[in-house]
Amino acid sequence: MSRNKSKKKKDFNEKKESKRGGKRMRKEVMIQSIVSAFQSSPKESFNYKQISKMIGIENHVQKLQVVDILYDLADDHFITETDRGRYRLHDLGTIAIGTFTRRSNGKNSFVPEDGGSPVFIAERNSNRAMDGDKVKIQLFAKRKGAEPEGEVVEILESKERTYVGKLQVTKGFAFLVTEDKTLANDIFIPKDKLKGGKNGDKAIVKIMEWPEGAKNPLGEVVDILGQAGNNTTEMHAILAEFGLPYKYPIAVEKAAEKIPDEISSEEIAQREDFRQVLTFTIDPKDAKDFDDALSARRLENGNWEIGVHIADVTYYVKPESIIEREAQSRATSVYLVDRTIPMLPERLSNGICSLRPNEEKLCFAVIFEMDETGIVKKSRICRTVIKSDRRFTYEEAQQIIETGEGDCKEAVLALNELAQKLRIARFDKGAINFDRYEVKFEIDENGKPLSVYFKEAKEANKLIEEFMLLANRTVAEFIGNPEKGKSKKTFVYRIHEQPDPEKLENFATFIRRFGYKLKVEGSQESISKGINKLLDKAQGSPEENLVETLAIRSMKKARYSTENVGHYGLAFEYYSHFTSPIRRYPDMMVHRLLERYLAGGRSAQKEKFEELCDHSSTMEQVAANAERASVKYKQVEFMSDKLGMIFDGVISGVTEWGLYVELNENKCEGLVPMRDLDDDFYEFDEKNYCLMGRRTKREYRLGDPITIKVVQANLERKQLDFMLAD
Structure with missing residues (x-):
């Protein structure tokens, strides 16, 4: 039939319907409308005529359809007949x-x-x-x-919460326009509740009430963050969005200022003195909070004595103090793309507690005696005083490892050899090797991203990592695996449960399309070794990042708990966090429990520490989400002057609303919306991570290479929009 004839027939049918009294409503729409009518007035009864009028049905034939639908809904016990021909919503009383x-x-x-x-x-x-x-x-x-x-x-x-957005201020009133995913409505702000906010300011607003019948909730400004687009404003806005603090309470900072930084001779006398032993730190070049230092000396028997000295934060931060309560609430430092929001006031984190060179510092330490094969002959946990001889950056330590020349070269090279042996032993026992690169930005003084680079872990990073892992494991074993006859005491463990078998099976099924095999049955050790072989094989391939990302997604998240189940990813039976008390509250808990038990104290209250473990795990995840949001913001800002440019990438995510694409050149990620895939109707296949065209059978699969054009960079939403380049 020609398009013209089809249109004439449609016009004729519509005229016919109008003569009969109204336009036809599709049955599915009619059912939904009737359901909504009953739900909007759950205590009232209606007959078919009233329902027809409520949903706009005037057509006689369709009124009869309403009667049929009412019978069906009554059969389904969705409505109940109160009088003959009259129905009301069936009240289950639930x-x-x-x-x-x-x-x-x-x-x-x-x-x-x-x-x-x-x-x-x-x-x-x-x-x-x-x-x-x-x-x-x-x-x-x-x-x-x-x-x-x-x-x-x-x-x-009512859970009191705040919203972050941009103020739209007019003569008589204002609104907060927010991109918050939990609120579709802008927040109305009376003029006297603006707190000096101006049009275009980013602000934090608290909802005071939502009057009945009002379209918008009423709010008041809690704080003005600054003009939208300003770098500090936007970073503070990200913190506020996640409910994280962006400034330190003055009372806490004042309390920190009162802490004396001198160490008494009485305190030194109670500790093992390592001030004359070669000691150094190795940290990122921009670090200021040095949690850990390593001491090294050769013993007469040819073995090495290695000390892992950790800042003794709990010596300065007392239980129930204002500083303690603030640290407990924060639970972690937050590392945004261009700044650190410390868990402890800067006087402690960058000053008194930080293991800076040529300054006497108090530490909690694990001292190891190791032979040249990397075997730990004996170890002890003790309080120490140190005086760091040198502050190395990772790059400086790496140069010593690569050239064999530089300060403290004998100790650095010996520690590197021992660390490599520890690493090999760990992987032999089934540890999983997730060596991911970090996306970093070179940023100017105004916070504008100038370039993107990738930071990879080299031997110097791995040297520190292995000795921190060894100290954490030793501390956890000391409490979790006591000598015969001694009972286990409450402790804080860092646990990582075994992967969900179904997720692992789905992962193994998916990677077969790239030609990889993974055995998902057998011992924990054999499965872990299989994953390592797979990651090695994928290295350097176009799908390397995808395979590693999906492998991580198939794992459970590590968390804190008083119930020890071991750490699957590290292949440790006992593991804890002891080595970063400046930036993690669980490490402070571990220090306190160690001090208690070393002094012969009774087991601590388990329920209290389990609650703190849950809180710390939650805050760790919130901080990670905020960190990702700050990276996303900088990626969008970096790409904002590249609109219309074409890039190669890989499909990094597949959803019902479109394709996420990660660009090969700079790892920035954006969305190709489903609406722009207009050559067919695409359906989302969740199990196979793909979109498939209903008519063409064309597939867009996770991991597929793809070429896109940059269409939009929306800083408010932290979202890049792409379109297919072809």
């Missing part, structure tokens, strides 16, 4: 309590506190609940084939 999750796309949900399945909450049924609120919901009758749905009937606990 009330549930749990957490409300708000989403800007309207896909709100409720998670019961007893751990049941999530329940969909339409915006009209959300009762203005905010993300994270504890709510009571009424479950609707469940329709066949539909997800469970409900309505918020009461907000039990």
